[in-house]
Amino acid sequence: MxxxxxxxxxxxxxxxxxxxxxxxxxxxxxxxxxxxxxxxxxxxxxxxxxxxxxxxxxxxxxxxxxxxxxxxxxxxxxxxxxxxxxxxxxxxxxxxxxxxxxxxNEGKEMWEKVQKEWEARGALEAPVTLPDKGDRWTYWYSFAELEGDLQALANDNPDLIQKISIGQSVQGRDIWALKISDNPTIEEAEPEFLFSSTIHGDEVTGMDMCLRMLHYLTDWYGINPSITELVNNVEIWFIPLHNPDGYVNGTRYNAHGVDCNRDFPDPVSDPNDNPAGREPETQHLMYFGYDHTFVLGGNMHGGAEVLNFPWDCRYDHTPDHDLFIEIAEGYTYLNPPLWNSTEFYHGWTHGAEWYLIHGGQQDWWYEWRKELHYTMELSNTKWPPYSQMDTFWSENRAAMLHMMDEVLYGVQGIVANSGTGLPVNATIDVVETGRTIRTDPDWGDYCRLLKPGTYTFQFAAEGYNNVTVNNVVVTHENKTELNVSMTPEGSDVGVAEFVRINLSEPTPNPVNPSQGAVRLLLDLPRAAHLTAGVYDAAGRQIQILKEGFDLTRAGRHTLVWDGTTGSGDPAGSGIYWIRVLAGDQALSRRVSMIR
Incomplete structure (x- = not known):
């Protein structure tokens, strides 16, 4: 320190x-x-x-x-x-x-009381006995109980949850991350969202909110349509306890005595995006971040009640300052104590205008990962009595759901090679904002959240001709789909003119081929070379629906897939993608096959 x-x-x-x-x-x-x-x-x-x-x-x-x-x-x-x-x-x-x-030290005092409770019920070491569902939300879990609950959640929901360790703390405890998705073990062309908590081990309200939300999403999936849509279309990640050593020992710091939320690369004091030499807990989150492309996220804290956003390290506003405010107010409007705050207007603050810090997590996400992350102070007390958690849950549940829903909107699409249809690792600039984002290198997908307005998008990638798309319209809480095909430099087809096509959702979906084929409607505004194929969840092409050798006339076309592979065999049950390339634009639609 x-x-x-x-x-x-x-x-x-x-x-x-x-x-x-x-x-x-x-x-x-x-x-x-x-x-x-x-x-x-x-x-x-x-x-x-x-x-x-x-x-x-x-x-x-x-x-x-x-x-x-x-x-x-x-x-x-x-x-x-x-x-x-x-x-x-x-x-x-x-x-x-x-x-x-x-x-x-109120957090330490509460921890000592909780520690005695853990000892009394034999909860300090595994194996532990977890409460019945009806008694689940009655006391603070020990670390062993938390691990047991997360494992039970993963065991009970293998089709919705992937549980991984992103690394171990100084004292060797796992830092667990859980992904909720309809295909949890497969990366899809979907926006990613992250909630993490308790980088300070004595700030625990957010940990409980993450745990409750994990249970809430799995309990209501397939029952509540909005929950089902969210899980089907977003890859949602949770890291409920980032600093397990701090939690076990009732301290803000990790076991080296370091505040990990002052340990990240910093645009002002430490402009070196390198995990080497940093604390293990910091390094693990950085490497986890390198493996993902989060559109939006929040790391949860305690000791105040406010949503804090970049910059923490400088008094300047970011290019996304107004967007940060809009998203924050979407959260705080649904959380009355935040919205009605007498200390912070509508419960939000620009970080440095509250107080300046260096080495904070949210500034690292924004500067080097080009992502929007908040520091979410959820309770004025760092370690409240557990009896208050039902109240905090009622205040934050709808707000958390709304924040996750945000990544369903904005401008989204896939950037693909115009010849092969393979994803392109591209940069995307929005001229009016001045901030660059990147596509996900695995799928070529991206999501750019923006305030309502009309924008100019510029796509660039090494070895490809640039593509500029004008007049991209963004409306409130709606998705604007913008898929782009990029032509390799030196290609004999030259730089393609941008064509905005429309592809309907597949019907029926889910589909049982014994009851009929799946159909999609495609609208072409002008003649184009049209290619269409079916891909499995691993990205392998299994069927060709349309070759692109000849020009396809402008107008409406119907694409039909009878559920077979290129060899004529029936495709098995599972998730498939129908991908269409028309000139310089790519569109994909997901199909669920049931046999």
């Missing part, structure tokens, strides 16, 4: 004069009960009072582990910072004239 350097100490001493701070003041000792020092660390929680708004903002620029800031009347007025410091840092700050008040 960072400590106050001697140069900072000199700087702070100068503040006594330049900012008119009072002489060194030590607050009267508080009755704080148990030792407030965090496990694996020499730090403890304090409140730091500043006598002017300028002094407060100056504090935020220092290398102290800040937790939250309360502006009494706004950022131009004096306020209080909650932070975690050691004795040396405290002495330096007090010498510079800041008033330091040591406060109870």
């Amino acid at each position: 960072n400590t106050l350097s001697s140069s900072v100490a000199v700087f702070l001493a100068a503040l006594v004069f330049s900012l008119g701070l009072a002489a060194p003041v030590t607050a009267a000792p508080e009755n704080i009960g148990m030792d407030p020092t965090y496990a694996f660390s020499d730090r403890y929680p304090v409140e730091i009072a500043a006598s002017s708004g300028e002094a407060l903002l100056t504090l935020l620029d220092l290398s102290i582990d800040f937790d939250r800031v309360d502006f009494n009347g706004g950022p131009d007025h004096p306020g209080t910072i909650r932070a975690y410091i050691n004795d040396d840092e405290r002495a330096t700050l007090e010498t510079a004239g800041y008033t330091i008040t040591q406060i109870p």
Whole structure:
């Protein structure tokens, strides 16, 4: 962890004069009960009072582990910072004239109570006995119980859940990630979403929200149409407990005493997107992120109630600032305590305008992965009594579902090679926003969330001719489909003119070939070379529906698949994709085969 350097100490001493701070003041000792020092660390929680708004903002620029800031009347007025410091840092700050008040470590105090409950029911080590479904939401799980519940959830829902370890903590505990999808072990051309929680081991409300949402989605899949649509069309990932060592030991930090939410590459202080030399928990999430292309996500915290978005590391606004606000308000509108916040307008804040940090997770996602992620502060208390979790669930359930639904909208499509139909690893620029995203290299799919408006999209890839698409219209909570075929450089067919085609959903779907073939309607605005084929879930072509040697006339066409492979054998039950290439555009539709 960072400590106050001697140069900072000199700087702070100068503040006594330049900012008119009072002489060194030590607050009267508080009755704080148990030792407030965090496990694996020499730090403890304090409140730091500043006598002017300028002094407060100056504090935020220092290398102290800040937790939250309360502006009494706004950022131009004096306020209080909650932070975690050691004795040396405290002495330096007090010498510079800041008033330091040591406060109870409420998270640690609650953890000690919970730890005794775990011991009493024999829950510290596997095997453990999980509660019946009716008694599930009654107490904080131990780590062993959490692992048992996640494994039982995966065992009970093999067609919906994939459970993996993204790596192990300092002390060797697995960091579990669960994917919910209608094809959980197969990557599909679908947008990806991520909820993670408890990178600070004593901030646990989000962990419980993730666990409840995992159960909620599996319980209601196939029953609730909106839940079924979400799971069928989005690859949803959960990491309920990012810092298991911190959770087991009741501390903010990992077992090396490091705040992992200050350990990520940072655009300002550490512009090096390299996991080497970082904490294991940080490295594992980074490598997990490299393997995925998330459209949207949220990492859950406690100690405040607000949705926080980039930048944390600089006061500038991102190109997606207004979009961040729109998505945040979609969440907070459904969460009354956030929407009605008296501290944050409608329950959201631009990170640095609350307080500046470096090495935060959300800035790494945005800068290097080009993804939209929030820091979601869900409870003012870091480790609340479990009796409050039903209330937090009722406040966050609909909001979490709404946030996941967001990735069903925006501009979506597949970028493919115009000759082979294979996915292209392309960059996508929206001229009006100034931010570049990438396609998923496995499928060539992408999803760009945007506020309503009209945009210009530019597609580029190494070895391909660029494609520009003008007048792409985005409307509120609707999907605009934009599929693009890219022509290799030097190809004798030249650069194709963009053709906007329309392909209907397949009918019937699901299909049983014994009862008839599946049909799709294709509208061509002009004559084009048309290729159509059927692909299995692994991306292998099993049937050709239309060769592209001759021009296909403009107008409406019907594509028919009788459920057979190219060899004439019946295709087995499962998921298939009908992919169409028309000139410079590619479209795909999913078909469920039932025999």
